[in-house]
Amino acid sequence: YAFNSTGNVWNFYFDNKLIGSVDLGTSTSGPNPPVAMGEYAGAITNSVHMNPVKFQNLEFYTNGAYKLVPEGYSYIGYGTGSETILPNLYGVSEVGNLVDYFEVGSGIPLNNHTTLWKLGYILHINSLYGNASGVWNYSAYATVPISVPRYVYIGNGERAAFEGWAGSGAGSYTGNSTNAAIFMNSNITENAKWQIQYLVNVTNSYGLAVGGGWYANNSIAQLGLESTVFNSGAGTRLVFEGWSNGNKNANFSVIVNSPMNLSLLWQKQYLVNVSTEYGSALGSGWYNASSKAVISLSEPNVTATNYEKESFYEWSNGSRELPLEFTVEKPVFITAIYAPRYLINFSYVDAYNRSIYAKIDVDNTSYTTSAYLFNGTYNIQYAVYKNTTMGINQHFFVGGAGAVTVKLPVYNIEIKTLSLFGIPTNASFYVTFKNGTSAEGYTGSNGTVNFRDVPYGYAMGYVTKLGIKQHFATSDGIPVEIRMLTPSLFAAIIIGIAIIIAVERTAAFVEKKRETKKR
Numbered sequence: 001y002a003f004n005s006t007g008n009v010w011n012f013y014f015d016n017k018l019i020g021s022v023d024l025g026t027s028t029s030g031p032n033p034p035v036a037m038g039e040y041a042g043a044i045t046n047s048v049h050m051n052p053v054k055f056q057n058l059e060f061y062t063n064g065a066y067k068l069v070p071e072g073y074s075y076i077g078y079g080t081g082s083e084t085i086l087p088n089l090y091g092v093s094e095v096g097n098l099v100d101y102f103e104v105g106s107g108i109p110l111n112n113h114t115t116l117w118k119l120g121y122i123l124h125i126n127s128l129y130g131n132a133s134g135v136w137n138y139s140a141y142a143t144v145p146i147s148v149p150r151y152v153y154i155g156n157g158e159r160a161a162f163e164g165w166a167g168s169g170a171g172s173y174t175g176n177s178t179n180a181a182i183f184m185n186s187n188i189t190e191n192a193k194w195q196i197q198y199l200v201n202v203t204n205s206y207g208l209a210v211g212g213g214w215y216a217n218n219s220i221a222q223l224g225l226e227s228t229v230f231n232s233g234a235g236t237r238l239v240f241e242g243w244s245n246g247n248k249n250a251n252f253s254v255i256v257n258s259p260m261n262l263s264l265l266w267q268k269q270y271l272v273n274v275s276t277e278y279g280s281a282l283g284s285g286w287y288n289a290s291s292k293a294v295i296s297l298s299e300p301n302v303t304a305t306n307y308e309k310e311s312f313y314e315w316s317n318g319s320r321e322l323p324l325e326f327t328v329e330k331p332v333f334i335t336a337i338y339a340p341r342y343l344i345n346f347s348y349v350d351a352y353n354r355s356i357y358a359k360i361d362v363d364n365t366s367y368t369t370s371a372y373l374f375n376g377t378y379n380i381q382y383a384v385y386k387n388t389t390m391g392i393n394q395h396f397f398v399g400g401a402g403a404v405t406v407k408l409p410v411y412n413i414e415i416k417t418l419s420l421f422g423i424p425t426n427a428s429f430y431v432t433f434k435n436g437t438s439a440e441g442y443t444g445s446n447g448t449v450n451f452r453d454v455p456y457g458y459a460m461g462y463v464t465k466l467g468i469k470q471h472f473a474t475s476d477g478i479p480v481e482i483r484m485l486t487p488s489l490f491a492a493i494i495i496g497i498a499i500i501i502a503v504e505r506t507a508a509f510v511e512k513k514r515e516t517k518k519r
Contacts, residue, residue: 002061052105054095067185068100070140072116092116121169121184127192129160138184147179148192157199157259159214166191198256203263206230206238215256223262224251235271235331237286240264270328276336278302278310287328296323297336301372304340307401309372313339341372345403348383350410350453351477358385360392360406373398383408388435388455411457411477417447417465417484424448425484431461 001014005027012019059066074092078084091108094116095101102116119140127133130148138144152160164176167190171183182188200221202212208230211223228240228250242248244263254260268289274281279299287293300322302310314320316335326332346369348358359368360383380394385408396404417427424447430440434455443449443463451459457477462469465484472480 049089049106052103052108054101054103056095056098056101058100067141068119070119072100072102072118074111074114074116076110076112122187123182123184124187124189125192126189127194129154129194130162130192132192140184142184144182144184145179146173146182146190150178152194154196157201157261159197159199160194161197161214161216163193163195166193198259200254200256200260200262203261206232206264206266209264212262218255218257220253221256221260222251222253225264230266232268233331235273235333237269237271238266239269239286241267270331272328272332272334274334274336278336278338281336283323289328291328292325293328293332294323294325295334301341302338307343309341310338311341311372311374313337313374339374341374342398342401343370344373344398344401345370347403347405348385349405349407351407351457352412353407354453356385356408356410356453358383358406358408360384375399380406385410385455386435386437386453388433390455409456409476410453413451413454413457413459413474413477414479415443415449415451415459415463415472416479416481417443417463418481420483420485422483425465427463427465427482427484429461429463431459434458 001012001019002016003010003012005011005024007027008025009021009023011021058069058072060069061067072094076088076090076092078088089106090104091106091110092102092104092114093108093111095103099117099119120137121140123136123138123144125132125134125136125146127148129152132146132148136144146165148162150162152162154160162176162178165173165180167174167182167188169186169188171185172188172190173180173182182190196217197214198217199214200212200223202209202223204212208226209223210226211221215221223243225240230238232238240250242265243252244261244265269286270289272284272287272293272295274284274295276297279297279302281295282298283293283295297312300312304310312322314337315324316337346360346367348356348360350356357368359366361367361381362371362373362378363381365371375398377395377397380392380396383390383392383406390409392406392408394406415429415431417425417429419425424445425443426445426447427443428441429443429449430438431451432438433451438461439451441449454477456475458475459480460471460473462471463482463484464470468485470482470484472482474480
């Protein structure tokens with residue numbers, strides 16, 4: 001049987017057949033819907049009693065299905081139109097403490113406003129994480145929300161990720177929503193499934209790394225770079241060198257079974273851009289910071305005529321070194337500057353304007369016979385002649401092709417050996433020069449020895465005659481004249497001394513005789 005309402009009229013069905021209707025003056029059944037009714041309708045006395053009627057397995061229809069009535073609640077009273085002055089002898093009682101099994105009728109204990117039974121179910125939730133585990137009792141057909149966090153962080157770089165619910169029992173939920181509703185149509189068990197994940201943390205200041213994030217335990221992470229070069233400014237870039245775990249490949253895979261912290265290793269580089277209007281520039285390119293760069297030119301000299309060249313003059317940074325070496329600490333944009341150079345022929349003369357061969361140093365650059373020089377004033381600092389470096393302070397100006405004559409302090413030296421009376425005499429000599437060389441020999445019968453083109457005209461040494469050594473020194477080509485003691489002069493001196501002694505002795509003898517006569 002069943003009851004339903006049409007407005008205030010309630011209809012009673014038995015075996016799906018309408019048995020009767022009654023206007024109860026209300027369209028709702030109140031907070032405790034009646035699920036069964038025992039009544040003797042239309043009685044004007046209570047002399048006729050309804051025998052006890054048993055009810056069991058009451059169901060209600062909802063959402064297209066019949067469900068057991070979850071709760072039995074007794075109410076004994078008077079319906080609309082009843083004679084309320086008549087005593088109500090009806091009672092209601094649960095049969096044998098059985099759920100959804102009771103009887104209604106006369107002679108039954110009153111049990112008014114009494115819960116006869118209450119149907120309930122148990123909810124079991126099993127979850128390793130999220131503090132969701134437990135056992136709860138719920139009224140039948142109750143809607144119960146269940147929830148867990150999407151992630152539970154276990155430790156540094158480790159978490160449990162919620163995968164879903166696995167439910168069993170009528171009204172349970174199976175799915176991957178963290179917030180779900182279950183309907184307590186039976187005892188229900190909900191098992192939360194979790195996945196352990198580890199963080200692959202990629203430290204990358206330039207946003208080029210891909211693949212970092214959370215990974216399931218023992219899964220494979222594909223790590224890589226969108227680009228191995230990061231341009232950080234004009235002429236500045238960073239080039240990938242490797243990963244902090246030692247891997248040099250830009251892209252690689254790794255099995256994730258623990259938290260991982262990886263960083264990218266970058267090498268800063270600067271652009272060295274060399275430009276030139278002639279030939280090609282050598283050394284342009286990217287250099288590691290603090291490395292050495294060497295730049296040069298394929299054509300430092302471009303011949304215009306036999307007397308003129310377009311030549312490298314300086315770099316745009318003012319340096320004239322070629323090749324130019326420097327430490328790269330910033331981007332370098334440098335240009336080779338060319339200027340004309342003119343042929344200058346060098347000639348050399350000694351102190352007597354006779355041609356000689358030498359080498360000169362012009363502003364710290366050595367030249368011999370010719371050079372191509374830029375416009376300007378130059379200083380000859382020194383010359384090298386016969387391995388002797390001679391200081392020179394000669395300036396010359398270059399405004400076109402021309403010639404420069406360099407006069408060097410180079411002299412002839414003459415050494416003469418003479419007797420005390422000025423007569424040439426032969427003597428042995430030993431002489432050293434400015435460049436460390438030496439010479440020795442004899443002055444010969446004419447008592448003269450000559451040395452040609454001596455640097456600074458400098459010489460020093462000695463001459464020897466009869467074991468007597470006489471030293472000398474000269475410079476600027478001043479002749480050397482040395483008076484020597486010759487054998488004839490030596491004999492004459494001996495004879496003279498002997499004569500003097502004899503004369504003195506004779507005079508002494510004569511004087512002695514005179515003294516004797518006087519006595």
